[in-house]
Amino acid sequence: MSKSDTQVRSRVQMLEVSSDQDGQRIDNYLIRVLKGAPKSLIYRIIRKGEVRVNKGRIKTNHRLKQGDKVRVPPVRLEVPGEKRPLPDSLTELINNSLLFEDDDCLVVNKPSGLAVHGGSGIKFGLLDVVHSIRPELQYLELVHRLDRETSGCIILAKNRKTLIFLHEQLKNGEVTKKYLTGLAGNWKGGKKTVTAPLLKNVMQGGERIVEVNAQGKAAVSHFNLIQQYRDLSLMEVELETGRTHQIRVHARHAGHPVAGDKKYGDKKYNSWIRGYGLKRLFLHAHLIEFKLPGQTDCLQVSTPLSSELQEVLNRLE
Numbered sequence: 001m002s003k004s005d006t007q008v009r010s011r012v013q014m015l016e017v018s019s020d021q022d023g024q025r026i027d028n029y030l031i032r033v034l035k036g037a038p039k040s041l042i043y044r045i046i047r048k049g050e051v052r053v054n055k056g057r058i059k060t061n062h063r064l065k066q067g068d069k070v071r072v073p074p075v076r077l078e079v080p081g082e083k084r085p086l087p088d089s090l091t092e093l094i095n096n097s098l099l100f101e102d103d104d105c106l107v108v109n110k111p112s113g114l115a116v117h118g119g120s121g122i123k124f125g126l127l128d129v130v131h132s133i134r135p136e137l138q139y140l141e142l143v144h145r146l147d148r149e150t151s152g153c154i155i156l157a158k159n160r161k162t163l164i165f166l167h168e169q170l171k172n173g174e175v176t177k178k179y180l181t182g183l184a185g186n187w188k189g190g191k192k193t194v195t196a197p198l199l200k201n202v203m204q205g206g207e208r209i210v211e212v213n214a215q216g217k218a219a220v221s222h223f224n225l226i227q228q229y230r231d232l233s234l235m236e237v238e239l240e241t242g243r244t245h246q247i248r249v250h251a252r253h254a255g256h257p258v259a260g261d262k263k264y265g266d267k268k269y270n271s272w273i274r275g276y277g278l279k280r281l282f283l284h285a286h287l288i289e290f291k292l293p294g295q296t297d298c299l300q301v302s303t304p305l306s307s308e309l310q311e312v313l314n315r316l317e
Contacts (some may be wrong), residue, residue: 013072022066022159026058031117037075039117045073047301078101086124086132100301104162105155106288109303112151112280116142130156144170144242152285153301165293176289179237179247182282183256186271187225187233194221194250198243209263210245212253219243221250229316232259247283258283276315284309
């Protein structure tokens with residue numbers, strides 16, 4: 001079957017933003033409207049000016065307002081019904097990885113290797129899997145993101161009110177996010193705060209990366225040594241900001257890249273530690289603390305390292 005047999009070209013759409021969509025980023029809006037479109041395509045049509053809001057060009061981080069008129073250009077999409085069913089093993093894994101659920105949100109222990117969104121050659125993401133095990137939910141949106149290779153706590157909102165409420169907390173630095181990570185080498189100096197600004201989408205060898213750059217956005221990471229192993233330091237990292245690849249780039253900047261990091265890590269070190277069973281990025285979002293609408297007390301959700309990462313530590317001990 002040819003590619004054209006599994007795709008259909010959409011029509012130009014003129015859409016009006018509803019009250020439920022007020023405040024939503026344009027990229028997330030288009031992901032829902034253009035189901036099956038890869039994120040790379042969505043970002044491209046925004047950058048090229050093919051997507052218009054109130055007849056004007058916008059940037060990928062533009063936030064919509066109720067009543068806005070959005071022009072969505074024609075694009076090639078997957079034919080409805082052509083998607084393969086989700087693997088039973090994956091739906092069972094995610095169903096068993098629900099850490100918290102109430103009327104407002106879900107907190108999931110995302111496994112390493114699963115993207116949060118489908119697209120760009122990825123047939124499905126965490127959001128698709130949660131939709132499949134909670135088909136009764138009319139509304140489900142990611143509150144924040146984790147890299148595909150990072151595991152751990154991630155929040156999904158069940159209604160627009162909760163999404164906006166949690167986004168405001170994130171914006172104001174009121175959400176506590178702590179990670180466990182294995183860094184290459186022996187960490188010296190105990191607690192350390194890295195404040196290097198980060199610039200996104202720098203081209204290096206044809207690849208988009210994040211780098212430390214004075215022209216970048218402010219980024220703050222607090223590193224604390226938990227335990228020293230043979231040529232690996234187990235660290236807890238608390239974030240004040242949530243920049244793309246922040247821990248990975250700050251760790252490299254501090255001279256100790258994250259073990260198993262193919263983009264920012266040390267190839268020789270990664271090859272060595274693979275001998276101890278590390279087959280993924282050693283980065284895990286182990287704790288998140290936040291408030292829900294109408295609640296005065298913070299909700300704290302945590303999950304330990306996976307057995308695969310713990311086994312690597314046992315072998316290094």
